[in-house]
Amino acid sequence: MHIVIMGCGRVGSALAQTLEQQGHTVAVIDQDPTAFRRLGPGFGGRRVTGVGFDQDTLREAGIEEAGAFAAVSSGDNSNIISARVAREMFGVENVAARIYDPRRAEVYQRLGIPTVATVRWTADQMLRRLLPSGAEPLWRDPTGGVQLAEVHASAKWVGHKISNLQEETGVRVAFLTRLGEAILPTSQTVLQEGDLVHVMMRTDDVDKVEAAFAQGPEEEGGH
Secondary structure (H helix, E strand, O other): OEEEEEOOOHHHHHHHHHHHHOOOEEEEEEOOHHHHHHHOOOOOOEEEEOOOOOHHHHHHOOHHHOOEEEEOOOOHHHHHHHHHHHHHHOOOOEEEEEEOOHHHHHHHHHOOOOEEEHHHHHHHHHHHHHOOOOOOEEEEOOOOOEEEEEEOOOHHHOOOEHHHHHHHHOOEEEEEEEOOEEEOOOOOOEOOOOOEEEEEEEHHHHHHHHHHHHHOOOOOOOO
């Protein structure tokens, strides 16, 4: 796949190098030509000086053949305008924009532009470590009705099957983090001590789900 990246800061340059190592062709756009130094001498992709929402600049970067576009410059407005131009003018299917203001991120998400809210994401990661009993959302669908969140499970659930946990709490367990590795559980997977449980649930049900996870199984030893 050909991928166009706007912004050659730390994120953009790391993204470009990773994608190229995975076999994709990459073009990087930045207003500052000295920013391309971050790519290193081994980078074989295109370096295009300009702004990412200028159509001629995008064409020079190969946007017409691109399967994906990432807007990761330091400006929220530039990122979202560029993402919309890539999606709406050039029909790029996979588009994402980095947004620093989390309030804006939710608005743009509803417009159909997937966003990564840098500050909010970092804050949420810290909250999940400082307040493990809470259910901080990792992801919300564009309507806000469904979310993926890490929910703290009481030690009472240890030894019980994921299927029991799902049945009693009304959630779908998306994955577990066990000893630092993500695993996709089956209905027969048994919860172990130290597992982090990541679930899909309705946003309206968050309080009820947290309470059920904290309370433990309805019938101790009955499953």
